[in-house]
Amino acid sequence: MLNMQKEQLAMYGAKPVREKMLPYGKQWVDETDIENVVNVLRSDFLSSGPEIPKFEEALAREAGTRYAVAFSSGTAALHAACFAAGVETGSEVITSPLTFAASSNCILYTGGKPVFADIDPLTFNIDSQEVYKKITPNTKALIIVDFAGQPAQYNELYDMASNHGLVTIRDAAHSIGSIYKERRPGMSTDMTIFSFHPVKHITTGEGGAVVTDREDFYHQLLMFRNHGITRDEQMLEQQNSPKWYYEMQFLGYNYRITDIQAALGTSQLKRLEQFVKRRRELAVLYNKAFEQMPGLAFQQQAEEVSSSWHLYPLRWKKDFFSVSRDTIFQALLAENIGVNLHYIPVYLHPYYQxxxxxxxxxxxxxxxxxxxxxxxxxxxxxxxxxxxxVDAVVKVYNYFLK
Structure with missing residues (x-):
């Protein structure tokens, strides 16, 4: 059944809490979403059509920025942001180790070196004082991750970056819909990226975006997702060119999003407030259920922030339990609770080693x-x-508590 000792499995002779597995995350696609996608399938454009700028305009409004550029994935968006920031061979970029590998891989894609700064053990976000210790003359940018949906401490980080001439990139893959000091996600850094994977707040199947107020970044991002090509007459090196003319000015990528995805994203974005409200309600109920259970700790919320709660990470402090975290993980799976683990520190992966x-x-x-x-x-x-x-957590907690 599970790779646990027989005596540890004794409790599971009884019926599990649930009959069917509850996933840790799941998209919410309704009939309106489906209708919007079907309308695109019946239209003249499946890609490079009118749905993409429509989605980008709505996304920029939500983020509180002038510009938004949609990409084929959140990873592509991070790669593009590093390129626009000027990350290259010899550049160092400081980021959090407690994140998905894409937050760091994007630095490697552009030839830079990831530098990992430690986290605050209560909020699980990057610690601004640890960031300060890592700044060198080679530091080009910061990639700041909003772990589980909680905004990092952007005032301190942005001031630090400004004093050292660094570009700030906010990895808000977890935090669309969050609030930091009454500001929306795109208003705290030079560039902010979003992810629209199915387990995120809104989905386009796969997809991502970069939002920014800087026009220079905006034009670079547009070109980067389309092989480094532009048709903008103001940017062409060859002046007085024919209408059909275009130029590839640097080596970009095919990171275009489709109209099919964009139509789904526009529809989903209309329900973002509803999605975030429910996530916050669930998090409050979890907090209330676990706050009186010694040995369990949930993510502490910093002052003047409002998380959009992409994840609910629960910390099982090992000194309180008779078994390892991995055994507890398996026990919860045996109760048909779809748990997951976020994340292995990036630098512990074999490739980074x-x-x-x-x-x-x-x-x-x-x-x-x-x-x-x-x-x-x-x-x-x-x-x-x-x-x-909650019942499954309490059951496992009581069984393995020392």
């Missing part, structure tokens, strides 16, 4: 990783679903 990164460089991130389990959180969850998760 081969680049020379050493275990121990970010002790807080490593300690948190060894105790985290992500439990289900998505807007389609019912109160009954949430109660099932």
């Amino acid at each position: 081969s680049l020379g990164y050493q275990r121990g460089i970010c002790p807080n991130a490593e300690a948190v990783y060894e105790e985290l389990i992500t439990i289900p959180l998505f807007p389609l969850m019912t109160d009954r679903d949430l109660q099932d998760v």
